[in-house]
Amino acid sequence: MPLTLGLTGMDPATESALQTAFKVANAQLGGHWTLVQEQQADFVVVDMDSMYGPMSWLRLHASGKAVVALTAAQRTQADYLLTHPFSADSLVRLLGEIATHSGQSLPTPAPAPVAPATVQIPQQPRTDPTAALPDVVVELLQTDLARAKAAVAQQAATAAIPATRAPVAAAPIAAPAAPAVPATPPPAAASAPAFPVAPAVVAPATAAVSVSPSVPTITVSGDGMLDWLVPGRLRGLLRVGSGNERILIDADHRKYHGPAALKPLSGLFDRGFAPAEFELLPAAQWDSAAVQLGAPMPLTRLVWFGNLLAGRGRLAPGHDPHRRYRMTKWPQTEREYPKHFRIATVMMKAPATLAEIAEASGVTESEVADFINANLATGFAEPEGDPTPAEPAKSGGLFGRLRGR
Known part of the structure; x- marks a missing residue:
């Protein structure tokens, strides 16, 4: 009886690489496995390190499916573990282990004439949560983008402020704009996520303005990193920090380059930063430095981490x-x-x-x-709303029933 394998909860690049590795591994095992849709599969591989992997695991676990966790972690709650990054050889070992547990004996893998290359999947950039915004919010952000472009054009005509790219949509925060860049907050700002807010300045020389006290904030005294990460506060291609805490910030596109792990960057959120500490880089120098630090990641990941610590x-x-x-x-x-x-x-x-x-x-x-x-x-x-108060107990007995009439 053939064994069936399905794939779910992963990005297209990972799925394509896994399919390639499966074909090589299955050929070495005599073709006893078949790759099918998730619903028809006896065993399903789930990328536990992806955005939707954990939810896929919960759903499959509840339906009784046997789950193979694809993860960089050394242990998992799933039935089987496929360590990331994977290769055809590691998939051979996994499929052989599953077949043995299923009571089937597979032939010893035949040595390939040419050693199969390891299928390495580069770390995927974190999914930006704003990608799932409703269409109406996207339209509002696009409207605000046009306003931001007009404001930048007006500012460029009166002051020479270096900028390499046009700014993207303004912050989903109901905060006043700086005097140097007048702009009206978007209508959707009142219902948007409450990012930490700070004095909204576009250039270091621009004067700071106050922020509405109705928005809850947690910040380091002075201009902490969370204050600088507010959309619209920084512009251009910037470098900040030193040593293991050095990062590159593409402020206009809300991306950054830095270590894959977050904990080494905790020191960035423990102190304030002067405007001069953000170094504006030429495009050529930026490209060279960005290649050394790896793939870009959404700036919201740093906002998440900063609030986790704050x-x-x-x-x-x-x-x-x-x-x-x-x-x-x-x-x-x-x-x-x-x-x-x-x-x-x-x-x-x-x-x-x-x-x-x-x-x-x-x-x-x-x-x-x-x-x-x-x-x-x-x-x-x-x-959510405040807890519902407990309903007072009704008095019992004859007099209680009489009073209730």
Whole structure:
């Protein structure tokens, strides 16, 4: 009886590379495996490091499917593990192991005439949460883009401010614009995710303006990194930091280049930054430096990380720990924080308080608070209404029934 394998919860590049590796591995095993659609497969490979991998795992686990976790982690809760990056050889070992557990004996893999090349998948850039915005929000952002271009053109006519690319849509924050760049906040700003806000300056020489106190913020005193990451605050191709904390910021396209891990960058969020510390790079120098640091990643990933650190175990000001919070969609969980998968799973089921989430996920309330802060700032979580007060007990007995008439 042939064994069937399916693929799900992964980006097209990973799926294509996995199909190629499967063909090589299956040929060495005598062609006993068949690659089919997820619904018809006995075993399904899920990319647990992708945006939708964890949700796919939950769905398949609930339906009783045997799951193979494709992940860079050394252990998993799935039935089988395929370590990332993978190769045809590692897939041969996996398929042989599954066949043995299924009671089937496969022939010893025949040596290939030419050793198959290792199928390496480069680390994919994190998915930008704004890619899933509704069409109406996209239209509003496009309108604001036109306004931003007009403002930049007006500013360029009066002052020589270097810029290599046109700015993208303005921040989804209801914050006043700088005097040097007048712009009207977009109509959708009131309902957009509450990123940390800061004095909205476009160039270091522009004067700062105040921010509405109604927006909850957590920032380092002075111009901390979170303040500088507000959309519209920086422009152009910039380099900031030093050593292992050095990053490149493409402010106009909301991307950055830096270490794949986040924890080495924690020092960037512990202090303030002067405008002169952001070095504007020529395009040629930028391209060379960017190649050395790897693929670009969305700047919202740094916003997420900064808010994760900023609360230090407490919810951001303006958010009640006794309210219930829920996930609006599955977030990109980081490998450096394995407990976040458990927290997100609990919050996807139903709104809950910090204490309820901590008890259900088996983590501390401070870890839950930090996780909620990060996802409130990036639009993946939102607060629900206050808990419904308990209904007063009705008096019983004869007199109680008489009074109730």
